Structure formats: C-alpha cells, structure tokens
Amino acid sequence: MQKHYLVTGASSGIGYKTSEILAQNNSRVIVIARTESALKELESSFPDQIKALALDITDEKSVDEIIHYLTDEGRKLDGIVHNAGLLIAKPFKELTQQDWQRQLDVNLLAPVLITRKLLDHLNKNAHILNISSMGGYMGSSKFPGLSAYSASKGALSILTECLTAELSDSDIKCNCLCLGAVQTEMLETAFPGMQAPVSADEMGGYVADFLMNGHKFYNGKILPVALADPS
Numbered sequence: 489m490q491k492h493y494l495v496t497g498a499s500s501g502i503g504y505k506t507s508e509i510l511a512q513n514n515s516r517v518i519v520i521a522r523t524e525s526a527l528k529e530l531e532s533s534f535p536d537q538i539k540a541l542a543l544d545i546t547d548e549k550s551v552d553e554i555i556h557y558l559t560d561e562g563r564k565l566d567g568i569v570h571n572a573g574l575l576i577a578k579p580f581k582e583l584t585q586q587d588w589q590r591q592l593d594v595n596l597l598a599p600v601l602i603t604r605k606l607l608d609h610l611n612k613n614a615h616i617l618n619i620s621s622m623g624g625y626m627g628s629s630k631f632p633g634l635s636a637y638s639a640s641k642g643a644l645s646i647l648t649e650c651l652t653a654e655l656s657d658s659d660i661k662c663n664c665l666c667l668g669a670v671q672t673e674m675l676e677t678a679f680p681g682m683q684a685p686v687s688a689d690e691m692g693g694y695v696a697d698f699l700m701n702g703h704k705f706y707n708g709k710i711l712p713v714a715l716a717d718p719s
C-alpha cells in the first residue's frame with residue numbers, strides 16, 4: 489500500500505533529497521518549509537506524489553493547516569521526518585536569550601508541536617524520525633560556538649527516548665539520527681570552506697531509506713551517523 493509521509497525542511501539540503509527519494513519510491517509526501525519556490529519545484533517534478541505546504545513550523549497555525557489537508561484527503565501519515573533546522577553559530581558569551589529562544593523554537597519546540605498535534609493522524613506502525621546532530625549526541629567532541637544548537641539537538645535526541653516510552657502502546661516507532669557533517673547550505677554558512685565527507689544527496693538517500701525501513705529494526709534509538717568524531 490502507498491505510504492504517506494511528512495518531511496519538514498524540504499526546501500533544501502537533506503530534506504529536499506529525502507523528499508525526492510520518497511516520491512521516487514511512489515510514496516506520497518507533504519513537504520514543508522518557508523521557501524515556496526523550492527517546494528513548488530519538488531511538487532512539479534512529482535505532481536502525483538508531492539504536496540507542497542509553505543509554512544513556518546514555529547507557527548501553531550501551520551500545524552492546523554497540515555491537519556486540514558490530511559482531513560480533506562481522508563489520509564493518515566506513515567511517518568514524519570523532523571528535519572527542519574536552524575543553526576546559530578556564536579560563542580556562548582555572545583548568544584542572546586533571543587538566540588536561544590529561536591534555536592529552541594525551530595529545533596525542539598516545533599517538532600514537539602507537530603508531533604503532539606499529529607499523533608491522532610498517524611497510522612499504526614508509523615515512524616517518527618528526528619534529525620539531530622553529533623553535537624546533540626552525548627560523548628561526542630563538540631565544536632565551539634554551537635552551544636545553543638547542540639543543546640537544542642540534544643533535547644531533541646532525548647525527546648525521542650521519552651516519546652518512545654509514552655507511545656509504546658500505540659504501535660508508533662520513534663528514532664533519532666544524529667548526523668555528522670553533510671555538505672549543505674547550513675554547513676557552508678556556519679563553516680565556510682569546510683568540506684564534509686557526505687553530500688546532501690547521499691544523506692537524503694540514507695534518511696529516506698531509514699524512514700521507510702529503520703523502524704522495522706530500531707525503536708527509541710539515538711543513532712550517530714558520522715564517519716568521524718567530531719563532525
């Protein structure tokens with residue numbers, strides 16, 4: 489049966505490629521981000537598979553729009569990829585409370601909001617996949633300047649374990665991938681000139697495959713996906 493997924497942060501990088509590969513696998517995919525042009529490009533490449541919703545995930549009204557669409561279609565989701573992310577790179581001393589709030593809003597509170605509101609719109613055996621970072625993985629060496637980003641990702645990682653415990657009766661699986669460096673806009677902006685060992689296309693392929701199949705083998709796991717540490 490055709491699967492139905494939601495991917496946040498689908499306008500670029502890892503999320504764009506993840507969505508493309510899910511569509512190539514004949515899944516239906518709701519793609520979310522603020523940049524409508526990139527989402528429309530995806531939609532026009534896969535008109536039967538992809539539905540573009542240009543939304544800001546930190547806005548509570550955005551989730552209502554997703555629910556509205558699902559209800560109209562009479563469909564539930566087989567998986568969510570919480571991939572949208574923000575990275576503010578600044579020394580701890582220079583980070584403002586507003587910086588911390590923005591980091592937490594996008595990287596933690598938006599996945600919380602979307603998950604909480606969409607729980608009743610998930611099929612049995614659905615897979616909630618959180619995209620964290622090696623910075624949010626315990627015991628990894630950390631880059632300086634990423635305290636707010638890494639703390640937000642660490643919280644997202646731990647949320648995965650908490651959700652798994654709370655959803656164990658509902659047949660919903662949760663996992664978290666803590667990615668190492670991937671060549672995307674985010675990396676290029678935060679670390680100009682840095683060469684990542686993995687491309688966005690390669691990681692998008694991995695994430696799409698893990699979304700479709702990883703929950704057959706893993707549940708409640710926080711998994712590092714990195715060739716080296718730190719990354």
Ligand SMILES: NC(=O)c1ccc[n+]([C@@H]2O[C@H](COP(=O)([O-])OP(=O)(O)OC[C@H]3O[C@@H](n4cnc5c(N)ncnc54)[C@H](OP(=O)(O)O)[C@@H]3O)[C@@H](O)[C@H]2O)c1
Pocket residue numbers: 496497498499500501502503520521522523524543544545546570571572573574575594619620621622666667668669670671672673674675684688
């Ligand atoms: N690249 C790496 O080295 C690396 C390493 C570890 C983890 N990660 C994680 O991987 C994920 C994907 O990152 P990427 O490297 O592919 O970065 P990217 O190309 O910068 O993509 C980030 C995506 O998040 C979306 N986004 C940001 N704020 C949003 C908001 N308020 N509402 C809706 N969408 C929003 C952006 O879309 P709009 O701007 O159009 O809204 C964009 O599609 C992130 O969670 C990141 O933290 C990346």
